[in-house]
Amino acid sequence: MRITRDNLLHAAKSLCTDFASKKDPDALMTHFSTTHQCVAYEHGLPILAPFLGRHFVGRDGVRDYFKTIASTLSFDKMEFSEYIVDPEVQKVSVKGRARFTWLSSGQSWDEIFTYVLDFDGDCKVTDYHVWADTGAAYLASKGQLSTG
Numbered sequence: 658m659r660i661t662r663d664n665l666l667h668a669a670k671s672l673c674t675d676f677a678s679k680k681d682p683d684a685l686m687t688h689f690s691t692t693h694q695c696v697a698y699e700h701g702l703p704i705l706a707p708f709l710g711r712h713f714v715g716r717d718g719v720r721d722y723f724k725t726i727a728s729t730l731s732f733d734k735m736e737f738s739e740y741i742v743d744p745e746v747q748k749v750s751v752k753g754r755a756r757f758t759w760l761s762s763g764q765s766w767d768e769i770f771t772y773v774l775d776f777d778g779d780c781k782v783t784d785y786h787v788w789a790d791t792g793a794a795y796l797a798s799k800g801q802l803s804t805g
Contacts, residue, residue: 660778662742668780669740669749673772677735677755682723689719690781697722698784701791706798709791719785730794731758747776759797766793766802 672688689695697719701709707729713722735755742749750773758765768790775784796802 660744660747660776660780662744664780665742665744665747665749665776666740668776668782669742669751669772669774670737672774672782673737673751673753677737677753679732682720682727685723686716686720688782689716689785690777690779690783691716692779692781693777693783695719695782696784697787699787699789701789701794705791705795709794722785729760729798731760732756733758747778749774749776757794757797759794759802762797762800762802764797764800764802766790766797768793 668688672685675685675688694714695716695718697713698711699709699722703710708722708725713719732755735753737751737753739752740749741751750771752769752771754767754769756765756767770787770789773784773786774782777783793802
């Protein structure tokens with residue numbers, strides 16, 4: 658497959674739409690490479706949350722990442738915008754926003770986050786990187802998120 662800007666944009670939007678629609682981890686895995694080793698990595702200190710600062714490697718690892726997110730957080734009103742596509746290096750960066758809730762404490766916060774997605778020659782994700790508000794997640798996990 659010839660990698661074009663439109664191919665990459667469509668692939669990134671499809672993954673983001675499925676995630677925002679709360680598709681299950683197996684459905685999300687259809688967007689990930691079967692020919693290259695995949696990795697999911699959410700930047701941050703591992704002490705702050707079970708999905709931070711760990712490389713979830715391989716298809717099983719990426720599936721575990723999505724399962725960990727689903728067992729820890731819920732979200733509403735997720736939307737994505739400002740897709741930046743670079744077909745030369747087969748990457749897409751995208752800004753997202755949502756209202757997250759830490760399930761065990763019930764505390765919620767509004768957040769803006771960023772994905773950087775690397776793709777293989779079939780427009781399937783190989784590397785899934787997330788930058789988010791790890792401080793708010795940590796405080797919510799401890800029931801210490803200020804509401805004012």
